[in-house]
Amino acid sequence: MSRSEQFASDNYSGICPQAWGAMAEANRMDEPAYGEDQWTTRAADGLRELFDTDCEVFFVFNGTAANSLALASMGQSFHSVICHELAHIETDECGGPEYASNGAKLLLGTGADGKLTPQSIEHLVTKRTDIHYPKPRAVSLTQATEVGTVYTPEELRAIRSVADQYRLNVHMDGARFANAVAALDVHPSEITWKAGVDVLCFSGTKNGLAMGEAVIFFNRDLAEDFEWRCKQAGQLASKMRYISAPWCGLLKDNVWLDNARHANACAEQLEQGLARSPGVSLRYPRQVNGVFADLPEPLQAFLRNKGWRFYNFIGGCSRLMCSWSTSTEQVDRFLADIDHWNRNHRG
Numbered sequence: 546m547s548r549s550e551q552f553a554s555d556n557y558s559g560i561c562p563q564a565w566g567a568m569a570e571a572n573r574m575d576e577p578a579y580g581e582d583q584w585t586t587r588a589a590d591g592l593r594e595l596f597d598t599d600c601e602v603f604f605v606f607n608g609t610a611a612n613s614l615a616l617a618s619m620g621q622s623f624h625s626v627i628c629h630e631l632a633h634i635e636t637d638e639c640g641g642p643e644y645a646s647n648g649a650k651l652l653l654g655t656g657a658d659g660k661l662t663p664q665s666i667e668h669l670v671t672k673r674t675d676i677h678y679p680k681p682r683a684v685s686l687t688q689a690t691e692v693g694t695v696y697t698p699e700e701l702r703a704i705r706s707v708a709d710q711y712r713l714n715v716h717m718d719g720a721r722f723a724n725a726v727a728a729l730d731v732h733p734s735e736i737t738w739k740a741g742v743d744v745l746c747f748s749g750t751k752n753g754l755a756m757g758e759a760v761i762f763f764n765r766d767l768a769e770d771f772e773w774r775c776k777q778a779g780q781l782a783s784k785m786r787y788i789s790a791p792w793c794g795l796l797k798d799n800v801w802l803d804n805a806r807h808a809n810a811c812a813e814q815l816e817q818g819l820a821r822s823p824g825v826s827l828r829y830p831r832q833v834n835g836v837f838a839d840l841p842e843p844l845q846a847f848l849r850n851k852g853w854r855f856y857n858f859i860g861g862c863s864r865l866m867c868s869w870s871t872s873t874e875q876v877d878r879f880l881a882d883i884d885h886w887n888r889n890h891r892g
C-alpha cells in the first residue's frame with residue numbers, strides 16, 4: 546500500500562528522520578541494557594527539562610501497556626477508574642487496564658465532544674458509595690481525545706478540583722498529547738502537572754517513533770516500584786536504548802512539536818477542503834490531527850475504490866487522521882477525488 550493513500554491512523558506512519566538518525570547513533574556501539582544506557586538517561590532528563598519538573602520517567606512499548614500499568618499504579622483491584630465512554634482504555638485495550646490492576650472496574654462517564662465533565666465524574670463517584678461497588682480511585686482523561694478535541698487548562702483544573710474533593714488520582718492518556726500542546730499553544734506543563742495531572746502516558750509512536758511511550762509520573766509517590774510492575778508485565782526492554790534514543794531525536798530542537806504542528810496543519814487543510822464539499826459535515830470540531838466527518842456512503846465507497854483507507858469506528862463517522870508524514874499533496878489528492886465525485890457522481 547502506498548503511504549500516500551491513507552488517513553486511517555497516525556499509527557500507519559513510519560519513523561521520522563530525526564528519530565531514525567538518533568537510533569542509528571545509538572547503534573554505533575554497545576550500551577548497558579535494561580535502561581542503564583546513556584540514551585535512556587538523556588531521554589528521561591530531556592523530558593524533565595521539557596516539562597520543567599523533576600518527574601519520574603519510564604519507557605514501555607505501546608500505549609495499552611502505558612495506560613494499563615499507569616492506571617494499575619493509581620489504585621487497587623477493588624477500586625474503579627472513571628473514563629469517558631469513548632475512551633480508548635474502554636474501547637480498544639482489550640481489558641488491559643482491568644487486567645493489569647487485577648480487576649479495577651472502568652466506570653463510563655459522558656461529556657460532549659468526547660470530553661469527560663466534572664459533573665459526570667461527580668455523578669459516578671456519588672451514585673454508589675456502598676461496600677458492594679468498586680470505589681472510584683482514579684479518573685482517566687485522553688488528551689487529545691479519541692474524537693480529536695482537547696481539554697483546555699481550565700477544563701483540566703476543574704476536573705482536578707473534583708478529583709481532589711473525592712481523592713481521585715488523575716491519569717492522562719497522551720496518545721496525541723503533542724497534538725494537543727500544538728493546538729493549545731501552551732507549555733506542556735500547563736496541561737499536565739500544573740493542571741493537576743498525576744501521570745501522563747506520552748506517546749512517541751504517534752509522533753514519529755516506531756514504538757515507545759513515556760510514562761511520566763508527576764506525582765512521584767505513584768511511581769513507587771513501577772519498574773518492577775513493568776518488568777513483570779514484559780515491558781522492560783533489554784535494549785531500552787532503541788526506544789529511548791529515538792525519543793532523544795524527537796526532543797532535540799522540539800521535533801516532537803514540529804511533527805504535531807504539521808499533522809494538525811494537514812488536518813486543518815483537510816477540514817477546510819471538506820467544508821467546500823456539499824453533503825459533508827463534521828461530527829466533532831477539528832482541533833488537532835484528526836477530522837471526523839459524515840461522508841455520504843457512495844462517496845465513502847468511491848474513495849475506498851480509489852485506494853483511500855480510513856476508519857468508521859466512532860459512531861459511524863469517518864475518521865481522517867493525519868500524521869508527521871502526511872503531505873499537503875496527499876490532502877490535495879484526497880480533496881480532488883472528492884471534488885471529482887461531486888462533479889460526476891453526486892445524485
Ligand SMILES: Cc1ncc(COP(=O)(O)O)c(C=O)c1O
Pocket residue numbers: 556607608609610633634687690691718720721750
Ligand atoms: C487514544 C489512544 N490511546 C492509546 C492508544 C494506544 O494504543 P496502542 O496500544 O495501540 O499503542 C491509542 C492507539 O492508537 C489511542 O488512539
Ligand SMILES: C[C@H](O)[C@H](N)C(=O)O
Pocket residue numbers: 553554555556633637
Ligand atoms: C483506535 C486504534 O486502536 C488506534 N488507537 C488508532 O487510533 O488508530
